[in-house]
Amino acid sequence: MSHRRQAKPDDRSDNVEKLQSMVQNTLENIEAAEETAAFAGPEERADIEAKNQRRKEAVRGLREEIKDEAAARERGNY
Secondary structure (H helix, E strand, O other): OOOOOOOOOOOOOOHHHHHHHHHHHHHHHHHHHHHHHOOOOHHHHHHHHHHHHHHHHHHHHHHHHHHHHHHHHHHOOO
16 A cells, blocks of 8 residues: 655745845854854864855855745745
8 A cells, every 4th residue: 555645835935034044044154153263273264264155155046046036926926
């Protein structure tokens, strides 16, 4: 006997808020890492700077996604 699971409906109504929260958390992580880097050795500082660069790129992508989601919300797509 097989049981089929029904997919949950795609509820994107709060995506903008979730994305904004992700941006805020990432910015806080960047700030905390910069404070840590002040006391780190050269190798660890380089690692932190590289990770923060990746975080900043992620924030740019998240902000673009926020724009897309907000536009879709205004169009009434969800």
